Amino acid sequence: MLSENTTLSGLFEALGPPPPRLITLKEQLWADSYEFLLSRGYRLRPRYHPRWVPSWGAKGNPIRLESEDFLTSYAGDALDAVCLKTKQKVVLKRVGGKELALLRRLDGLREDTRNRTIPLLDVVPLPGTEWTVVVMPYCRRFNSPPFHCRGEFVDAMRQYIEGLQFMHEHNVVHFDIAPQNMVMEESRLIPNGSHWCDPTTHSGFHSHFFAWKNRCALHPAVQYYYIDFGLSRHFPAGRKSARMKGTLRTFPMIPELSLTVPYNPFYVDVFQLGLAMGRLIDVYPALEDFRTVAAGLTVDDPHARASLDEALKQMNCVYGQMPPSVRRKRIWEKGITRWKKVTRVVLGGQWDL
Missing domain, CATH: 3.30.200 (Phosphorylase Kinase; domain 1)
Structure with a gap:
């Protein structure tokens, strides 16, 4: 039996060496x-x-x-x-x-x-x-590392809105738009690279400094992509006549999803993108001016939702009315610590211990 005074090193010694780590079935x-x-x-x-x-x-x-x-x-x-x-x-x-x-x-x-x-x-x-x-290409989630300014947010959302316009014009519905399926190229953003098993580290372990460059400082601009087309479908007859039945386990909040009543999946794509945008705005208080854009894409009535054209125009309008100094001003996540602010500003990254 271990006493209350047992140290961590003593605990490891008592347990002995770990058994060999074997390849998992998925691997x-x-x-x-x-x-x-x-x-x-x-x-x-x-x-x-x-x-x-x-x-x-x-x-x-x-x-x-x-x-x-x-x-x-x-x-x-x-x-x-x-x-x-x-x-x-x-x-x-x-x-x-x-x-x-x-x-x-x-x-x-x-x-x-x-x-x-x-x-x-x-x-x-x-x-x-x-x-x-x-x-x-080797990519990473579009929202990590954090956004530096409003300009970075707008550039990302503009590419995703235009990308969804492109797919819809070619009668393709993605049907699984979520942060894990929205990525960006990382080669210039993370000069020292990231580890596949933990992209918030260079080596895979949280014992070293993780550094990155601001997206707004990179030219040409960072490229954003959609991935994972396992649920996607092509509708040769066109978007207007597209109908599906079924629910999505990861999107129970989309109102029209039904096992019995047919719905148009292209409107589901619009809702999913608006949901991703709204959740990002929840994280960054400085992005609140864009809330109306996300809200228009997530109206309960599918036919009353803003079109992608309308959303892009509205976002560009909101951004265009901002002075250049506001567009470039650094934004912070809700609840970020002073220590993380200092290390990002001074060193261009942070320790994730």
Whole structure:
């Protein structure tokens, strides 16, 4: 039995070394595909090498709390890799035939600058399976790191509104617009890169300083994208006649969703984008002037919601009436500590201990 005076180090000693960390079931497909993907020019992290031996917990070795190969990737259908040709990090995603066909359709329309669907860098069928791996740029969630000013917020929302306009004009409904499916290119934003298992760190561990550049200081502008088209659909007959039934577990607040009454899913996309915008405004008090834009997109009656054209025009109007000094003024999240403010202003990042 452990006494009240047992120290943390004594507790670790009493427990003994941790058992070997094994590959999870969700990771197994990637481990099985390591050598094939390497032959196609994509190298996974050491954890997925077929002859991987954990670098911690071996007999006689100390416990290593910061072993990179200890980190588990929980998103089983996607993983990071290094492209051997360019030496750049990329994202590999396992998709089925339906999603692949839609991604190819949208990727073939790159001449439209409003196309905010994630680019396809390569397509790699997995031998002996029904799956295909699509290779995409290495991105991160669009709202992390935090926004620096109103101009950054408007640039992001403008790209997402225009991107949804583009999809809808081509009769494609996304149907799963949420922060986890809204990303941005990170290569210039995070010079030291981020770790796939924890993108708020460089190494995967919260014991070091995490630094970034302000988006408004980067030229050309940061590119924002939509990802994850697993629920998306193309309606060849057009948007007006599109009908669906069914609910979404992650969006119970959308009023028209029904298992029995047909609804137009294009209006659902509009509501979802307005919801994402409204939640972002909730975080930054300085963005309250844009509340009416988000509110117009999330009206209960689908037919009374603002159109994407109207929302873009209204947002540009609100932003255009602001003096340049207000557009560039730094904004802060609700409840941020003074320490984080100082480290961001002086050092360009923060410690996440």
